[in-house]
Amino acid sequence: MARIVMKFGGTSMAGTERIRRVAQLVKRQAERGDEVAVVVSAMAGDTDRLVNFCREANALYDPAEYDVVVAAGEQITAGLLAITLQALGCEARSWLGWQMPIHTDSAHAKARIGSIDTDELLASMKAGNIAVIPGFQGLTDDNRITTLGRGGSDTSAVAVAAAVKADRCDIYTDVDGVYTTDPRIVARARKLKAVTYEEMLELASVGSKVLQTRSVSLAMKEGVRVQVLSSFVDESAPDADSIPGTMIVTDAELEKYQVERQLITGIAADKNEAKITLTRVPDRPGAVANIFSPLADANINVDMIIQNVGRDKGETDVTFTCPQADLVRCTDILENRRDAIGYNRLIPDTKVTKISVVGVGMKSHAGVASTMFSSLADRKINIQAISTSEIKVSVLIDEDETELAVRVLHTAYGLDAE
Numbered sequence: 001m002a003r004i005v006m007k008f009g010g011t012s013m014a015g016t017e018r019i020r021r022v023a024q025l026v027k028r029q030a031e032r033g034d035e036v037a038v039v040v041s042a043m044a045g046d047t048d049r050l051v052n053f054c055r056e057a058n059a060l061y062d063p064a065e066y067d068v069v070v071a072a073g074e075q076i077t078a079g080l081l082a083i084t085l086q087a088l089g090c091e092a093r094s095w096l097g098w099q100m101p102i103h104t105d106s107a108h109a110k111a112r113i114g115s116i117d118t119d120e121l122l123a124s125m126k127a128g129n130i131a132v133i134p135g136f137q138g139l140t141d142d143n144r145i146t147t148l149g150r151g152g153s154d155t156s157a158v159a160v161a162a163a164v165k166a167d168r169c170d171i172y173t174d175v176d177g178v179y180t181t182d183p184r185i186v187a188r189a190r191k192l193k194a195v196t197y198e199e200m201l202e203l204a205s206v207g208s209k210v211l212q213t214r215s216v217s218l219a220m221k222e223g224v225r226v227q228v229l230s231s232f233v234d235e236s237a238p239d240a241d242s243i244p245g246t247m248i249v250t251d252a253e254l255e256k257y258q259v260e261r262q263l264i265t266g267i268a269a270d271k272n273e274a275k276i277t278l279t280r281v282p283d284r285p286g287a288v289a290n291i292f293s294p295l296a297d298a299n300i301n302v303d304m305i306i307q308n309v310g311r312d313k314g315e316t317d318v319t320f321t322c323p324q325a326d327l328v329r330c331t332d333i334l335e336n337r338r339d340a341i342g343y344n345r346l347i348p349d350t351k352v353t354k355i356s357v358v359g360v361g362m363k364s365h366a367g368v369a370s371t372m373f374s375s376l377a378d379r380k381i382n383i384q385a386i387s388t389s390e391i392k393v394s395v396l397i398d399e400d401e402t403e404l405a406v407r408v409l410h411t412a413y414g415l416d417a418e
């Protein structure tokens with residue numbers, strides 16, 4: 001007997017038929033005698049719809065009320081899955097974020113989970129009742145609903161798995177594992193049997209949306225065993241315990257999965273970045289702090305930053321990227337501080353993509369960045385910004401060139417499947 005947390009994403013939960021298939025997978029796991037908790041996403045497209053309602057109501061919406069609206073999608077699917085499981089003869093009940101509760105901080109729209117009360121939940125699971133938990137949602141200390149940022153149900157699942165000390169957290173999605181790049185962009189992407197926490201964390205943080213970044217850092221910190229696998233399977237498919245998907249593993253475990261180390265593990269593209277350029281910023285101490293401090297205070301994560309060398313008149317241009325979802329708030333803050341900062345023009349651009357190559361191998365190998373730059377140059381793809389870390393190189397390019405750039409790099413680093 002094991003204790004398993006199963007998570008199903010939006011595509012897997014989209015409609016009655018798919019929920020029935022999910023219920024069958026859950027039933028199969030429970031029939032093995034396992035204690036099962038299921039974390040669900042809203043139906044595909046529903047969260048986008050709810051986000052749009054908020055934007056239409058007011059582009060500068062109150063994030064606390066946004067959370068009330070967007071958390072609703074998961075409430076619907078949790079109830080529906082419990083009903084469907086009951087129809088299959090299983091004992092099941094839903095546990096909303098505020099009912100457990102899942103405690104979070106008060107950073108609305110991107111809240112962090114602090115702790116989860118599991119006594120009642122565990123007692124219920126031990127009694128054979130399947131727990132159905134809406135992902136994405138939590139509760140602040142003063143009883144306001146929060147959500148965990150887009151894709152946050154992955155983090156809910158890993159947090160629940162850590163809290164109940166689950167033997168494994170299975171993340172069911174619409175692809176059958178983690179690939180060298182998005183298999184929907186590159187048909188020759190290769191499925192990885194295993195990938196290390198460190199590399200998965202970097203891949204997620206640069207836009208491989210197959211797992212939310214925080215879910216990976218939490219799994220790494222808490223030692224949660226995570227598998228990514230497909231929910232689009234029939235009864236003849238091997239069961240989850242035989243690890244048909246991709247396991248996220250420690251460095252030491254990687255050998256067990258006989259994964260050959262490559263210089264580059266994966267490539268990610270992120271279309272959700274926006275670029276902002278401020279022209280003619282004074283070139284003096286404190287000028288950059290004047291720009292970025294208020295953005296930090298507003299919880300806006302700035303990523304790539306370029307400051308040109310000052311020109312004649314003691315002025316310079318500053319370019320940076322932030323999540324597109326924060327663009328309106330970001331420009332609003334900067335426009336309100338225009339005199340204090342002293343820039344001339346603010347130029348926003350959402351037609352950009354960040355492309356990143358990730359691999360632990362680059363810690364000890366030079367030349368990864370130059371291969372990237374020359375491969376892109378050969379195809380006349382212009383690089384607008386660059387950033388690097390120990391195990392990744394990212395470039396910002398025109399959004400229209402996303403697919404071409406990913407394909408070119410996938411081939412250049414020898415990742416194409418035979």
Ligand code: ADP
Nearest residue numbers: 009010011173177178179181182184208209210
């Ligand atoms: P869910 O709704 O189940 O949470 P997501 O859409 O958030 O699913 O994540 C799954 C998607 O992630 C896949 O459909 C795929 O297009 C995309 N993806 C991006 N990069 C990768 C990768 N390296 N491996 C697998 N899938 C990836």
Ligand code: ASP
Nearest residue numbers: 041042047150151152153
């Ligand atoms: N429904 C939420 C979203 O679309 C959370 C998730 O699916 O993980 O972002």
Ligand code: MG
Nearest residue numbers: 009151209210
């Ligand atoms: Mg997701």
